[in-house]
Each structure stands twice: as structure tokens, then as C-alpha cells.
Amino acid sequence: MVFTRWHYFGEHGEKYHPHLNILCDGGWLPEEQLAELKDSIRRKLLPRSIAKGIGKDLEIQYxxxxxxxxxxxxxxxxxxxxxxxxxxxxxxxxxxxxxxxxCFAGTWDGS
Incomplete structure (x- = not known):
């Protein structure tokens, strides 16, 4: 199961800081697998040309x-x-x- 929710500001509303939080079922990911997954997510969500153009990339915390x-x-x-x-x-x-x-996604299997 996955739950996502946007946060638009920092802790005290001092600046616009949009970020997507994702909670999901799962387990520990080995470092190499995590790096591949993060790279795949970045490529799908932010084209490399735009990332280079703005001088930033997506920050993904796990x-x-x-x-x-x-x-x-x-x-x-x-x-x-x-x-x-x-x-x-x-x-x-x-x-x-x-x-x-x-937003919820997935199925609840009762376990």
C-alpha cells in the first residue's frame, strides 16, 4: 500500500518549499538497488535537460x-x-x- 501527500511550505511557512511525501509498505533496500530506483524516479519525473538547465536535481530521501x-x-x-x-x-x-x-494506492490484504 502507498500513501502520498504534498507539503507546500517549510515548518513555519517561511518559504514555498513543495515536496511530495510517500509512505509505502516494503523492506530495506540495498544501497545499489536504492541508487538505481532513485535514478529511475528522477529520470521519469524530471527530464535530464531540465535538471541541467536549472542546475538542480530531485532530492529523494529514503x-x-x-x-x-x-x-x-x-x-x-x-x-x-x-x-x-x-x-x-x-x-x-x-x-x-x-x-x-x-492519495492511497494499492490493496489492503489484511496482513
């Missing part, structure tokens, strides 16, 4: 844990609102009005 405490922390972080004050960017707030930010 963490794995079996600790229920850590997992709950990530769930709380990902599901919290980051755009808490309309004055931070009123046109963006109006454009996002009614947008369903959280």
Missing part, C-alpha cells in the same frame, strides 16, 4: 524502520498540514481550494 514509534512519527508528519496560513500565498491557497491532497 528511510526504513520496523519501529512502531518511528512509523507513527512518519505518519503524523506526512498527514499534518503544512499550508496553515492563507497569507503565505493567497493565490496558491485559492488554486488549491478543494484539492484532495492525500
Amino acid at each position: 528511510r526504513y524502520s520496523r519501529s512502531p514509534k518511528q512509523i507513527m512519527h512518519w505518519i503524523k508528519y506526512v498527514t499534518k498540514a503544512s499550508f496553515r496560513d492563507i497569507t503565505w500565498d493567497e493565490p496558491l491557497a485559492n488554486a488549491l481550494y478543494g484539492f484532495h491532497n492525500g
Whole structure:
């Protein structure tokens, strides 16, 4: 199962900092497999020509844990609102009005 949610601002709304959070079932990925997966995601989401043109690439962070405490922390972080004050960017707030930010994918098998 996968859950995704956009955060639009940093912790205190000090600057526009859009980033996509993804929580998924899975296991630990070996370093080589993780590097290949990150490279594949970058190529699919941001063409190399654009990345070179803007002088930036996608930052992909990966963490794995079996600790229920850590997992709950990530769930709380990902599901919290980051755009808490309309004055931070009123046109963006109006454009996002009614947008369903959280998205689930996959099936629940009960295990």
C-alpha cells in the first residue's frame, strides 16, 4: 500500500518549499538497488535537460524502520498540514481550494 501527500511550505511557512511525501509498505533496500530506483524516479519525473538547465536535481530521501514509534512519527508528519496560513500565498491557497491532497494506492490484504 502507498500513501502520498504534498507539503507546500517549510515548518513555519517561511518559504514555498513543495515536496511530495510517500509512505509505502516494503523492506530495506540495498544501497545499489536504492541508487538505481532513485535514478529511475528522477529520470521519469524530471527530464535530464531540465535538471541541467536549472542546475538542480530531485532530492529523494529514503528511510526504513520496523519501529512502531518511528512509523507513527512518519505518519503524523506526512498527514499534518503544512499550508496553515492563507497569507503565505493567497493565490496558491485559492488554486488549491478543494484539492484532495492525500492519495492511497494499492490493496489492503489484511496482513
